[in-house]
Amino acid sequence: MKKFILSFAVLISGVCMFASCNLISSAGFNSKGLPTPDVRTADASVNIESTVKLDHSLWDELLQKHVKSNGLVDYKGFKKDRAKLDRYLEMLSSQKPTDQWSSSELLAYYINLYNAYTVDLILKNYPLKSIKDINGPWTKEFVKVGNKKLSLGAIENSILRKMNEPRIHFAINCASISCPKLMNEAFTADKIEQQLEKATREFVNSDKNDISVTSAKLSSIFDWYKGDFTENGMTLINYVNQYAKTKINKGAEISYKNYDWNLNEVK
Template sequence: MKKFILSFVVFISGAWMFASCNLISSAGFNSKGLPTPDVTAELRNSGEGVQNKVDHGIWNGLLQRHVDKDGMVNYSGFKKDREKLDEYLKLLSSKKPDDSWKTSELLAYYINLYNAYTVDLILRNYPVKSIKDIDGAWTREFVKVGDTEISLGGIENSLLRKMNEPRIHFAINCASISCPKLLNEAYTAGKIESQLDKVTREFINSDKNVISKNAVKLSKIFDWYKGDFTENGRSLIDYINQYSETRIDPDAKVSFREYNWELNDSK
């Protein structure tokens, strides 16, 4: 009987964890009419001359001041610059994207929108041990874009993921230790290609993954969003080998690491 009860508890715990992760990865499937063009050669060929529909200078300054090279965030420092952050959030909310925006402009805007409002969410609940302790963190529609309200999950799943650019998973930051680090500069249309390449390469070769020739233990991001990385018949290893400093054998064993949801607070 004790063995049965123990097995049942383990099953329920596993089911709860699966449901929790599934909620995070699927939260918000409504684009609210905002544009989501496929990423094309335009992004690859974008250069410094591309003009941004939004000036991300305020956000860039805040990131350089309060985010270190390892992506750890000084939330106490951000709180002292609350007025500047609010000014930037109002600027973002006043600019509603439309079909006239270039793909590079949209990617930079949506990524900065997600990251800035995630910092805002943490500050409104600070101190907090984990973003998962905040009710409706990914499902509550508190992000304003013009006259539209959307959730963080909506930005990720209904806007960014629909643009078919897997590297966005290494650019958006969910305020947790196991997340890809928060880049300490704003994303901009002119630099978005090199920025996405940089954060993808850094994440794959960081301690968030354990990579060897014959076996890999990957971040759960590659498990939750596997379909984004394995389109057109390629495998996870095929994708990772594009960026990995260690060449992985095609038949290498693949497993996944536990995710640390502790707040990425530099304190």
């Protein structure tokens, strides 16, 4: 019995360690049947012939107005434009993604869905110091898609990550200082490749990482999702070096920075 209790305690401890990284529960692992095509094998011709071409211009307008170039967000300004944000959320929620959507259309949709509903969550609980002050921000199923409800954790872990595009980690924003910045433009299917590349390159070379030739202190994102960046024999150093202005030597010491969960708000 003691052995069982000890084993159970170790299991719970491991789960809690993982949850402390990304605050994920079982709610974060349910895609509700939404499509998650592997972007690595998607046929380019399919992307051109997508049955749906969504208009994200309203979100683009809001982002340009209320998000600074450094990624800090004017939540007070967003509150004043609540009606416009609600219209955009209603448009997103009215959609029913299918396998007939291109992978590019789906990626743009899911990223914007995550980011817009994260802003919505902050506004519903504003003012606050951190998204972690909210009970279950990544596990509550409050994001509507058609007749389904998902959690933010589900969108990230059971949908976007299943599409095998690790750059999504630099496109979605968790409303915190250490997160990749919220871009001040909407993601769109026709620009998704350039936007993901830009977001990744900017994040790698930002102050969220301290990179030198002989060592690197990286964002905890690279620790939490290491498996996403190191598939098919790719090392973490190899992955970062694709984007870093300063190239890290093979075998260099890698450590990780503490994560700042304070709200990414314009002061």
